[in-house]
Amino acid sequence: MNTQNLPEIAKRTLIHSYKRPDIVFERGKGVYLYDTSGKPYLDFISGIGVSSLGHCHQDLVEAAKKQIEKLWHCSNLYHSPPHIELALLLTQKTFAEKVFFCNSGAESVETAIKFARKWGHTNKGADCYEIISFKKSFHGRSMGALSATGNEKYWKGFEPMLDGFKFAELNNINSVKKLISQKTCAVILEPIQGEGGINPAEKDFILELKELSREHNFLLIFDEIQCGLGRTGYFSAHEYFGVTPDIMTIAKPLAGGLPIGAILTTSKVGENINPGEHGSTFGGNPVTTAVAIEVVKRTSDKNLLNNVRTNGEYLKSLLEKLKERTNGITDIRGRGFMIGVEFNKNPEPIIQKCFENGLLVCKSGETTIRLLPPLITTKEQIEEAVSKLEKAILS
Ligand SMILES: Cc1ncc(COP(=O)(O)O)c(C=O)c1O
DSSP: OOGGGHHHHHHHHSOOSSOOOSOOEEEEEBTEEEETTOOEEEESSHHHHTOTTOBTOHHHHHHHHHHHTTOSOOOTTSOOHHHHHHHHHHHHHSSOSEEEEESSHHHHHHHHHHHHHHHHHHHHOTTOOEEEEEBTOOOOSSHHHHHTOBOGGGTTTSOSOOSSEEEEOTTOHHHHHTTOOTTEEEEEEOSEETTTTSEEOOHHHHHHHHHHHHHHTOEEEEEOTTTTTTTTSSSSGGGGTTOOOSEEEEOGGGGBTBOOEEEEEOHHHHTTOOTTSSOOSSTTOHHHHHHHHHHHHHHTOHHHHHHHHHHHHHHHHHHHHHHHHSSSEEEEEEETTEEEEEESSOOHHHHHHHHHTTEEOEEETTTEEEEOOOTTOOHHHHHHHHHHHHHHHHO
């Protein structure tokens, strides 16, 4: 196919749910993407937190090839080795005792909502179905995940939302207390809000939330779809707080870019789900789980996590200096390689300039540029990115 016509064909044939530029990415290697003309782009989005080991990591390519020649699919009616091995690995690397696999972030949030409601029904009665979420949160586009999302912007045109969701303010424990009742089965929270502007939850707030969950007997759900699996310099972002949830959702980087999601639970939650109560045709697919095993082994490696912390601090320090010597940056937030650069105006023109300069970054919230570089990004690549960002700010 003639690659020059592709943007025009895309305009005619694809539903315009995304505003895409008129270039087409053809290949990726490490932290760079290449368009059809061969121009390189330093990828500081990583497919929105997906390609955490960079593009086309050789070990992941090998794992996919090896599995694809053996078995692609056998359905969840049966076991397959990588499915079980990945579940075991995740229980070894996290708080979890039970795992369910699906295909995306939204699907894992849907599943978490179902599991929390089922736990509420079994333990506290059929009226116990309410979930407290947070303003500015983002949990996905399917109806349950959308209903849990604390931003009306995403609801417009799709109302009514599902019944049973209430919204508190992040880092305001009294706003949570006011919403707790006998009907509360869970609180759902991103340890760092990803789409809402890179807003980190504070340690004291999480500790108090955990205490409330014990006192009032509700579940704590951490949505680590964007901030988990090494992104913050901890394998699970919540390790920073020293607190574990009852349910955790993960997805994006889990299989390095192949579609996967997972719901990790304690046994009290997982053992409450019986055959026939939940399912997924593709969830735990042998190829995606074979690749995910390699991703989990590498992103839980102490050396990699230390590098994310050190290089994340380095990135932050360069951004702080950039803030001093340019106009418009008002705040730098985040942890590890999940960084938000807040501007005093809509940063879209700067994002566009970065794009033209060969740097991919994206917006979060209304005034924040989000940086989610691959976890393997070096100091030199950080310097290259900050220099391109500076050029974009000054132009
Ligand atoms: C925190 C969080 N939860 C859920 C989702 C939804 O994931 P997906 O796009 O894979 O459905 C996202 C996606 O950006 C996310 O950042």
